[in-house]
Amino acid sequence: MGNPKAFLTIPRQEAGYRPVHDRIHDFGEVEQTLNSKDRRTQASRCMDCGVPFCHWACPLGNKPPEWNDALYKGDYELAYRLLNSTNDFPEFTGRICPALCEKACVLNLTIHEPTTNREDEAAITEMAFQENFVRIAQPERNGKRVAVIGAGPAGLVTANQLNLKGYTVTVFEKNEAPGGLLRYGIPNFKLNKAIIDRRINVLEKEGIEFRYNQNVDVTKLPEGYDAYVVCTGTPTARDLKIPGRDLKGVYFALEMLSQQNRVLAGMEFKKDELVNAKGKDVLVIGGGDTGSDCIGTAHRQGCKSVTQIEIMPRPVEGPCDPKNPWPEYPRTLKTTSSHEEGCTRRWNINSLEFLGKDGRLTGVKVQEIDWKPNPEGGRPLMVEKGKPEVIKCEMVLLAMGFLKPEQPKFADNVFVAGDAATGASLVVRAMAGGHKAAEAVDKYLSTK
Numbered sequence: 362m363g364n365p366k367a368f369l370t371i372p373r374q375e376a377g378y379r380p381v382h383d384r385i386h387d388f389g390e391v392e393q394t395l396n397s398k399d400r401r402t403q404a405s406r407c408m409d410c411g412v413p414f415c416h417w418a419c420p421l422g423n424k425p426p427e428w429n430d431a432l433y434k435g436d437y438e439l440a441y442r443l444l445n446s447t448n449d450f451p452e453f454t455g456r457i458c459p460a461l462c463e464k465a466c467v468l469n470l471t472i473h474e475p476t477t478n479r480e481d482e483a484a485i486t487e488m489a490f491q492e493n494f495v496r497i498a499q500p501e502r503n504g505k506r507v508a509v510i511g512a513g514p515a516g517l518v519t520a521n522q523l524n525l526k527g528y529t530v531t532v533f534e535k536n537e538a539p540g541g542l543l544r545y546g547i548p549n550f551k552l553n554k555a556i557i558d559r560r561i562n563v564l565e566k567e568g569i570e571f572r573y574n575q576n577v578d579v580t581k582l583p584e585g586y587d588a589y590v591v592c593t594g595t596p597t598a599r600d601l602k603i604p605g606r607d608l609k610g611v612y613f614a615l616e617m618l619s620q621q622n623r624v625l626a627g628m629e630f631k632k633d634e635l636v637n638a639k640g641k642d643v644l645v646i647g648g649g650d651t652g653s654d655c656i657g658t659a660h661r662q663g664c665k666s667v668t669q670i671e672i673m674p675r676p677v678e679g680p681c682d683p684k685n686p687w688p689e690y691p692r693t694l695k696t697t698s699s700h701e702e703g704c705t706r707r708w709n710i711n712s713l714e715f716l717g718k719d720g721r722l723t724g725v726k727v728q729e730i731d732w733k734p735n736p737e738g739g740r741p742l743m744v745e746k747g748k749p750e751v752i753k754c755e756m757v758l759l760a761m762g763f764l765k766p767e768q769p770k771f772a773d774n775v776f777v778a779g780d781a782a783t784g785a786s787l788v789v790r791a792m793a794g795g796h797k798a799a800e801a802v803d804k805y806l807s808t809k
């Protein structure tokens with residue numbers, strides 16, 4: 362802790378986003394960066410708490426007090442070593458993590474101005490790549506082979522950890538490129554895909570083999586490996602099976618998001634295959650982060666308007682949720698960069714029917730509802746309020762989450778990690794799952 366009074370005298374400063382009028386016409390990252398002097402000043406606010414709740418809250422067990430101190434002192438190399446000792450890919454979490462550590466930061470409890478750990482992470486890692494602090498490891502091989510199925514964050518961490526321990530690792534990936542939802546879910550305006558390529562380049566040089574366009578049947582795993590780790594994510598989106606579901610214009614969120622990322626990567630699609638919001642009134646069903654990514658993408662495609670509806674009530678505003686107090690992650694109202702770009706947001710809205718003409722969507726019949734406590738306990742009861750209404754739209758994006766996959770009964774040498782094990786979650790949790798899986802594989806194979 363270099364500056365013991367910094368947290369009292371220096372306010373939290375975020376780099377913020379590019380102005381809306383500037384960012385809305387391109388898919389470049391929306392977030393800006395502070396200059397290195399301001400960044401180090403922000404790092405100096407960390408109090409090196411005796412009980413660092415930031416560390417407790419991070420699924421990876423990141424150590425913000427240690428690397429914030431090194432950053433404050435300008436020792437970027439040490440900061441990166443400390444950061445990378447728990448976080449394999451801080452360039453991903455530094456951009457898209459909801460920063461559970463910041464919500465649990467002691468400064469969030471006392472003055473609601475936590476440290477800027479997420480941005481600090483990104484800044485340390487960018488400097489590390491720029492200054493060649495990211496070394497290429499050449500682990501000594503132990504003669505054992507592991508297959509990882511799926512190259513999302515869980516699979517990449519599993520592969521990295523096992524490779525560093527000396528295993529010969531092959532990653533089998535269904536898509537034409539690695540990253541999972543980092544590449545084919547999260548829009549480029551949150552995470553530029555060159556950031557993924559840069560890390561894959563390091564992993565390849567370190568000896569991990571990637572095989573793309575490999576849709577592995579997990580009940581018939583490829584032969585010749587001592588252990589397997591299934592990191593296949595949550596491929597099935599939750600559907601909304603109400604009348605009119607087959608009308609043209611109703612899509613799953615990922616149909617749009619993954620196609621847009623592929624278009625930006627140079628892939629071409631036939632006109633009738635394009636999922637594009639240009640000139641359309643768009644309705645996003647689902648009030649979470651995937652829905653928010655649809656809003657930002659629809660804007661950049663040139664939509665006429667966007668409305669986002671959510672069946673649950675509007676979350677409380679402000680830094681804390683009394684029902685879910687510090688140091689837990691507060692379930693408060695979140696306004697993302699995409700919301701700032703323009704969107705009508707409504708809560709307590711149930712969808713009744715997709716309406717259409719000549720097979721094409723023209724609107725959605727919805728109903729305002731309320732939630733009443735259930736006298737028998739359990740899930741609250743939904744009660745209708747007022748009359749149904751029609752929201753006019755030519756495009757609906759279903760962003761209502763993903764189903765938790767059922768895994769078959771696997772042999773003892775098969776492990777499951779990431780969203781495939783937990784259900785849909787966060788990149789940082791998937792990465793932590795990769796760590797645990799790698800440890801379990803190592804323990805299993807070390808005793809063989």
Ligand SMILES: Cc1cc2nc3c(=O)[nH]c(=O)nc-3n(C[C@H](O)[C@H](O)[C@H](O)COP(=O)(O)OP(=O)(O)OC[C@H]3O[C@@H](n4cnc5c(N)ncnc54)[C@H](O)[C@@H]3O)c2cc1C
Pocket residue numbers: 457458459510511512513514515516533534535536539540541542543546547548551575576577578579592593594595596618650651654778779780781785786787788789791
């Ligand atoms: C639109 C969207 C935005 C999100 N934004 C954020 C965010 O901002 N911050 C955050 O923390 N989290 C975010 N998430 C959640 C986060 O992306 C996931 O929790 C995380 O990617 C899960 O990692 P994973 O490796 O378990 O699975 P995935 O990322 O889903 O990767 C699974 C991989 O396995 C491959 N695969 C599947 N089946 C097979 C098979 N049979 N054979 C071979 N390969 C296979 C898939 O092609 C994929 O590459 C977002 C999710 C979505 C959908």
Ligand code: SF4
Pocket residue numbers: 406407408409410412413414415416425426465466467468475476478
């Ligand atoms: S809780 Fe906040 S102030 Fe305390 S050590 Fe962690 S990041 Fe620093």
